[in-house]
């Protein structure tokens with residue numbers, strides 16, 4: 001399966017200064033820190049989710065880190081319907097235009113997120129009762145936004161999280177009012193509105209066999225309708241204590257066999273206790289705060305830091321094994337301080353799921369990922 005973007009020709013320009021974890025705590029100048037996007041430039045895009053303040057370059061640490069480390073960005077929230085289309089005849093493109101300008105200035109591609117999602121819908125949509133009005137919103141929303149950014153963004157998460165854990169279609173205003181074919185229709189509208197933009201289906205837990213089967217059926221349905229779908233985003237909201245490497249590898253192979261790009265679009269590895277064994281990213285799942293669920297308020301113990309580094313090393317080793325099938329790996333946030341996992345599924349916790357800490361310093365996990373490239377992977 002041909003990768004859908006041109007691979008860079010990697011010319012080793014000087015060697016990285018590879019440090020083992022024990023020396024990682026020495027203060028280094030920012031120029032000593034290797035670059036993720038450079039290290040993996042012949043393998044796949046390396047991306048991050050950006051919040052409003054980061055897009056507006058109001059976060060100094062991120063303003064330095066993002067252009068150096070990443071060559072792809074996904075808006076964490078500002079292109080979701082409740083933000084970009086708050087009223088029937090009012091769109092708010094200010095922040096999405098800023099994102100496109102920021103990305104162009106920094107030679108970064110934009111994965112726009114997301115056209116159709118059951119969550120974060122504006123109030124006027126949530127109040128709609130009749131099918132005709134839902135269809136009018138659906139058609140206008142996709143066509144207006146996707147056509148505006150055609151050629152400016154690299155790709156769209158056209159539909160996000162349309163499946164239940166057992167692979168059946170998730171109940172939503174779109175399924176209820178537009179029927180089973182709403183996903184195919186969303187891609188059909190996006191294809192017409194944005195002929196120069198790649199179109200993806202994005203979901204969490206679709207590395208799990210049952211939900212993966214549902215996603216495969218959905219993708220085959222889109223393809224059978226003669227509608228374009230260019231890739232699938234496996235979100236990758238996992239936990240260091242259960243990293244489903246076997247399921248991940250099977251998913252890469254099975255999705256790739258459909259002739260589409262495979263991406264890991266929202267990667268983070270939680271290190272905190274999981275209440276009620278919540279797995280995935282269903283934003284409706286919540287749990288009450290208890291101190292025992294928030295054990296690392298004073299910092300992350302070395303043992304957990306090392307486990308996090310090993311987990312990231314293991315999953316990136318698998319990504320590199322299948323780099324011919326994978327077009328992008330996006331972290332769901334620049335630094336630990338930004339992560340949604342500080343507030344999900346329990347509000348008010350301190351999590352450590354990413355490669356950079358809340359002071360934007362690289363963690364041992366960053367060096368374990370970079371070191372894979374020094375081993376000629």
Ligand code: G3I
Nearest residue numbers: 076077113119120160204235266281282283332339340344
């Ligand atoms: O912008 C408002 C602000 O004006 C208001 O004062 C504040 C307090 O209510 O809320 C702010 O909006 C919040 C928004 O993040 C921006 O910070 C929403 O309440 C909050 O629900 C929203 O959370 C986002 C979450 O999606 C819920 O939709 C997270 O940041 C974001 O990381 C998360 O991302 C999703 C992906 O889009 C899809 N996959 C799962 C992933 C994790 O849930």
